[in-house]
Amino acid sequence: xxxxxxxxxxxxxxxxxxxxxxxxxxxxxxxxxxxxxxxxxxxxxxxxxxxxxxxxxxxxxxxxxxxxxxxxxxxxxxxxxxxxxxxxxxxxxxxxxxxxxxxxxxxxxxxxxxxxxxxxxxxxxxxxxxxxxxxxxxxxxxxxxxxxxxxxxxxxxxxxxxxxxxxxxxxxxxxxx
Amino acid sequence: xxxxxxxxxxxxxxxxxxxxxxxxxxxxxxxxxxxxxxxxxxxxxxxxxxxxxxxxxxxxxxxxxxxxxxxxxxxxxxxxxxxxxxxxxxxxxxxxxxxxxxxxxxxxxxxxxxxxxxxxxxxxxxxxxxxxxxxxxxxxxxxxxxxxxxxxxxxxxxxxxxxxxxxxxxxxxxxxxxxxxxxxxxxxxxxxxxxxxxxxxxxxxxxxxxxxxxxxxxxxxxxxxxxxxxxxxxxxxxxxxxxxxxxxxxxxxxxxxxxxxxxxxxxxxxxxxxxxxxxxxxxxxxxxxxxxxxxxxxxxxxxxxxxxxxxxxxxxxxxxxxxxxxxxxxxxxxxxxxxxxxxxxxxxxxxxxxxxxxxxxxxxxxxxxxxxxxxxxxxxxxxxxxxxxxxxxxxxxxxxxxxxxxxxxxxxxxxxxxxxxxxxxxxxxxx
Numbered sequence: 001x002x003x004x005x006x007x008x009x010x011x012x013x014x015x016x017x018x019x020x021x022x023x024x025x026x027x028x029x030x031x032x033x034x035x036x037x038x039x040x041x042x043x044x045x046x047x048x049x050x051x052x053x054x055x056x057x058x059x060x061x062x063x064x065x066x067x068x069x070x071x072x073x074x075x076x077x078x079x080x081x082x083x084x085x086x087x088x089x090x091x092x093x094x095x096x097x098x099x100x101x102x103x104x105x106x107x108x109x110x111x112x113x114x115x116x117x118x119x120x121x122x123x124x125x126x127x128x129x130x131x132x133x134x135x136x137x138x139x140x141x142x143x144x145x146x147x148x149x150x151x152x153x154x155x156x157x158x159x160x161x162x163x164x165x166x167x168x169x170x171x172x173x174x175x176x177x
Numbered sequence: 178x179x180x181x182x183x184x185x186x187x188x189x190x191x192x193x194x195x196x197x198x199x200x201x202x203x204x205x206x207x208x209x210x211x212x213x214x215x216x217x218x219x220x221x222x223x224x225x226x227x228x229x230x231x232x233x234x235x236x237x238x239x240x241x242x243x244x245x246x247x248x249x250x251x252x253x254x255x256x257x258x259x260x261x262x263x264x265x266x267x268x269x270x271x272x273x274x275x276x277x278x279x280x281x282x283x284x285x286x287x288x289x290x291x292x293x294x295x296x297x298x299x300x301x302x303x304x305x306x307x308x309x310x311x312x313x314x315x316x317x318x319x320x321x322x323x324x325x326x327x328x329x330x331x332x333x334x335x336x337x338x339x340x341x342x343x344x345x346x347x348x349x350x351x352x353x354x355x356x357x358x359x360x361x362x363x364x365x366x367x368x369x370x371x372x373x374x375x376x377x378x379x380x381x382x383x384x385x386x387x388x389x390x391x392x393x394x395x396x397x398x399x400x401x402x403x404x405x406x407x408x409x410x411x412x413x414x415x416x417x418x419x420x421x422x423x424x425x426x427x428x429x430x431x432x433x434x435x436x437x438x439x440x441x442x443x444x445x446x447x448x449x450x451x452x453x454x455x456x457x458x459x460x461x462x463x464x465x466x467x468x469x470x471x472x473x474x475x476x477x478x479x480x481x482x483x484x485x486x487x488x489x490x491x492x493x494x495x496x497x498x499x500x501x502x503x504x505x506x507x508x509x510x511x512x513x514x515x516x517x518x519x520x521x522x523x524x525x526x527x528x529x530x531x532x533x534x535x536x537x538x539x540x541x542x543x544x545x546x547x548x549x550x551x552x553x554x555x556x557x558x559x560x561x562x563x564x565x566x567x568x569x570x571x572x573x574x575x576x577x578x579x580x581x582x583x584x585x586x587x588x589x590x591x592x593x594x595x596x597x598x599x600x601x602x603x604x605x606x607x608x
Contacts, residue, residue: 053361053411055411058395107399119380119512120489122401127445151401175399
C-alpha cells in the first residue's frame with residue numbers, strides 16, 4: 001500500500017502538472033489514545049487528548065538521465081548572478097547537446113553558500129538558475145526543454161565554511177532528467 | 178487585546194538575581210536534556226515536589242512541569258527535594274516559605290486497572306496558605322508527558338493570568354547523514370513523532386491554524402514543491418508544484434488560503450492559493466526577489482522579504498496585494514519575519530557584522546532589540562501565547578533549537594533527535 005502511494009505520488013510529480021492534485025490515500029492508522037474525562041474527588045477533571053502522527057517515507061529520489069561529457073556546473077561570485085566569461089564554453093557545450101535532441105529535458109539547479117536564511121537562499125539560487133537558463137535560451141535552447149529550480153543552501157557540493165568551500169557551493173548545475 | 182509582555186508580579190515582587198538558573202539534575206532522566214540559562218527578574222519562585230508514585234511511572238511528571246515553568250522565564254524553581262507530598266496533603270506553609278517558595282505544586286501518579294495512568298495535582302499559594310485548585314487526568318502512557326504539560330499550563334495561567342503554551346506542538350526538521358525527517362514534538366522538543374522521512378531536503382514547515390495540517394517544502398522530486406500534510410493520517414496534498422521553484426508556504430489565519438513563493442513566471446514572486454486547491458493569484462509584481470510571506474494575525478496584512486531596495490528587507494502590504502511599505506531599516510540584511518499571535522511583535526533575523534541574529538521589533542513603536550549573541554540564527558516562530566520564540570541556531574558546530582523570552586533573558590535549548598535540528602514552527606493552542 002505504501003509502495004502504491006509512492007508510485008502514485010511519483011507519477012503525479014513527474015506529470016509536472018500545475019494545479020493542486022489530490023493524492024490517493026496513504027494507510028491511515030489511528031494512534032490517538034482513548035482519553036476519558038475524569039472528575040476526581042479533589043479535581044475539576046479535565047480530558048487530555050492528542051492526535052498521533054502517522055509517518056510517511058518518500059524513499060529514493062528519481063534517477064538521472066544520460067548526460068554529455070564535460071563540465072555542467074557554472075560557479076558564481078558571492079551575492080552575484082552574473083555568468084563569468086570562463087563559463088561561456090560550459091553553456092555553449094550544454095546548449096549544443098540539449099538542442100541536438102528535442103526530447104532532452106534539463107533542470108538548471110541553482111545553489112548558494114551556507115550564509116543566511118534557507119528561503120532567501122532558495123530565491124538567490126533561483127536567480128542563478130534563471131541566469132543560466134537565460135544564457136542557454138540565448139543560444140537557442142527551447143524553454144520547453146528547460147526548468148530553472150533552486151536548492152538554495154540545502155545541497156552544498158562541498159562541506160565547510162571557508163571561502164574555498166563556499167565558492168564551490170555558489171553554483172548552477174545543468175542536470176539531465 | 179493589549180498584553181503587558183513583562184508583567185510585574187506585584188503580589189510576589191522579588192528582584193532576584195538568581196544567576197544561572199540551571200535545572201536540578203537529581204530527578205531528571207538521562208535523556209531529558211533541558212538546559213535553561215539566563216538571569217531573569219521578577220521570576221515567581223515555585224516548588225514542584227516529586228509526584229507520589231512517579232518513580233514507578235514512565236515519566237517524571239514533576240521534572241517536566243518544572244522544566245516547562247523554568248523555560249517560560251516567568252518562574253524560578255525552588256528545590257523541593259526530600260519532602261513527600263501529594264495532592265491530598267495540606268503543605269506546611271512555613272516550611273515552604275522558609276525555602277523561599279511562593280507557590281507549590283504537589284500531586285500523584287497511579288496506574289489504573291485498564292493500564293492508563295491517573296495523574297492528579299494541586300497548586301498551593303504558600304504565602305497565603307491558599308488552595309489554588311487542582312485537576313486530574315486519566316491518560317495512556319503515551320500521554321503522560323502531555324498531562325504534565327497541561328499541569329504546567331494550569332499553573333502558568335493561575336499565577337500569571339495568561340494562557341500557558343506548554344501543551345502545544347512544535348514541528349521541526351532533522352538532517353542525519355543523508356536522511357531528512359520532519360518531526361512533530363511536544364513544545365519542549367520531547368516526544369517527537371516522525372511525520373515525513375525523505376532522502377531530499379525538507380524546509381519551511383508551517384502549521385495550519387487548526388493544528389491539523391503542516392504545509393512544507395519538500396525536494397523529494399528534486400525541486401522544491403509545497404505540500405500540505407495531515408499529521409494524524411499522513412495524507413498529503415500537493416499545494417504548489419508549478420514549473421520552477423515552489424516555496425515559503427504561509428497559512429492565512431482562517432486556514433483557507435496559503436501564500437507561497439513561486440518562480441513559474443520568472444523570479445521569486447508571491448502568490449495566494451486556496452488551501453483546497455486551485456489557480457494561484459499573484460499578490461505582488463516586482464523584478465526583484467519577493468519571498469517569506471507571513472500573514473498578520475488579523476489576516477489583513479502580509480509581511481514578506483524583498484530585495485527591491487537592493488538588499489533583503491522586510492515589507493508589509495495588504496493581504497490581497499497592493500502597495501508595499503518597508504518595515505525594517507537597520508542592517509542591510511533582514512529576513513524571516515514572524516509576527517506574534519497577539520500582533521504586537523515582529524521577530525526576524527538580521528545580519529550584524531556578518532553574524533545572523535534574532536531581533537525583535539515592537540510593531541507599534543518600531544523599537545528593535547537584539548535577543549541573542551549567537552551568529553547563525555534562523556527561522557523564528559512564536560509560541561501561541563506570544564511569550565516565547567523558538568528559533569534555530571548553531572552551538573559547537575551543531576544545529577540546535579532554542580527558545581527565548583521576548584526580553585532575551587531566559588534561553589533554553591530544546592532536546593530532540595540526534596543530528597542537526599532546524600526549521601522549527603510552533604503550532605497553535607490545542608483544542
